Amino acid sequence: MTETSQRKADHINLALQAKHQAATSAGFDLVQFEHNALPELLVSEVDCSTVFLNQYCSTPLIIGAMTGGCEHGETINRHLAEAAEQAQIPMALGSQRGALEDGLVQNLRRWAPKANLLGNIGGTQLLQHGVEFAQRAVDSVQANAMIIHLNPLQELVQPKGDRDWRGVLDAIEECCATLSVPVIVKEVGSGIGPTSAQRLIDVGVSWIEIAGRGGTSWASIESARIEQTREQQIAEPFLDWGMNTAQLIARVRSQSSQLGVIASGGLRNGLDIARSLRLGANMSAMAQPFLEPALESTEAVLEKIEILREQLRWAMFLTGSKNLKKLQSAALL
Template identity: 35%
Template sequence: MESRKDQHVRLFQETYQQHTNDFDSVKFIHDSLPEMSLKQVDHTTELPIGSWPVPFFINGMTGGSEKTKRINECLSQAAAATGIAVASGSQKAALRDSELLDTFQVLRRVNANGFIFANVGAELAVEQAKRAIDMLEANALQVHLNAPQEIVMPEGDRDFSSWLKNLERIVRSVDVPVVVKEVGFGMSRATFQKLIAAGVAAIDVAGNGGVNFITIENRRRERARFDYLQDWGQSTVISLLEAQPYIGQGTFFASGGVRHPLDVLKALALGARAVGISGTFLHTALEEGTDGLIAQIEEWKEQLSQIMLLLGCPNLQALRGKDLILNGAPLEWARLRGLRPEELAVRSSKLGR
């Protein structure tokens, strides 16, 4: 387990690159007269799990070895310094081996008052979920869904039959809000229906376009590779389009392929209430350390406000009423799924903006 965690980080570094993705197929319409000032911008986001001053956070990545302990320390130091939330990677390793506890507990030790997500897989039982929460004195729990990764992982699970029932038990039994997230393969309407019925506090659609665990796990296979599954799943943008009929019924987060503050704002405009960043921040942490990551997060905060000013949006509610133009794959997907993309293109007129 410890070796696999370090392999994931090494293979992430070897395969990391920022490239075009479906966020590039979502466009705002420029307005030459924003009619406001920067001091009017407020990007506070209200969530079932609390009020955050910034609508993005460091999403779950790693832990389970000495190397990943140092990474978690860096991530949590940056979260503490910038006041944003941070999520643990899967804590399964520490639940199996108490010697690995500190590779996760470092998140709380260096960020005593911060908002921290614990993280477990959907295959784990209620008692394990409670132990993961206690391990970090966590404010909320992420339960991750990663069936494609498990299939490609040489030693991965092959039985997903208990996942939904386990999740329902966890939601009923733990004392903190539960957020269900994918790990980079996106979600569909059918999944949203099940998760909303299960009573989860929020859903992180976590689509493809960023860190690709099929690529990473394929690199760990000596034979019988799954290269043909490289593009499996839905992008974050397409997953948010799938979520449109459920925006009023559930709270949605977005992650996967988020490269810069403009991507954050596009996800928020598509209905996400908060945006998780994994690969982009992990790459900075590995290359530039804590100081570099703190500087990047502060730059993102500033640029987020500046782009909201450019859009004439004093708050996130106004952003969610901005017209959006879809192109490429998201446009085709929306039309085939009966989602009426033309309504997104003119929604400001219906809201009187």
């Protein structure tokens, strides 16, 4: 096994362990809807559908970016892609860096010919390889949009991680100006705060995925992979570093009413999706909750999506919201 595929296999195994979830909650427990004892709705008529990047979406939920490129990578991606296609929800790919560098064909379209697929590369890879690299990532899967992930803490903890982040914002600006599809910028669990969001908006980014603290902790996962005690000691105070997802959604939304906001990082059920939309998000994304079903089967992923959709529907019913527009102004206590 190569070093990269070993790292990806480690990531999957460790991400499945509850101890690598953030110690601090994403903050959704503090968001309390006013219960509507008189919904005056028929549950089956509650409409959770939306439009994302000009495409119908049955639920405002994206299967979050998870890496391929290891022994289980192909199976995971197949199950996720088939489920995304059938359930009519978007799927974000894991980092395409390895596949592009090794010249591998990423034929996800055979499983998801019509689905909204979002490509993925890291901000530092964009810096190192240029916009052509991002365009190749888009073309290789006919992606509907390109996600650029920013993970400075993860890179610090990771052995041989990227430590030179000078020029990443300029590279993103060039990407927004020249790429053939919209650019989405995300974190991986520390969150994109109002100041970073504004800098991204100023260079032309139209969608931000929050990926705040409260879910998968990459500092914790990478720290478990390093053997040097000295490095672990340095990383120790940063294991729970980051900003809570729920608080960030409202703050980032207040930066711009035009910006597309994707809530992610620690969302764990359909009620969290409802709360994040009420706080100002347009869409939500979950990664880790799909990992176990993705290792099992397409049906298991579909079942997970169904449960999440039903939970969202219940939250909408119990707040008297017949569609997502109504949910966005549902009463909070």
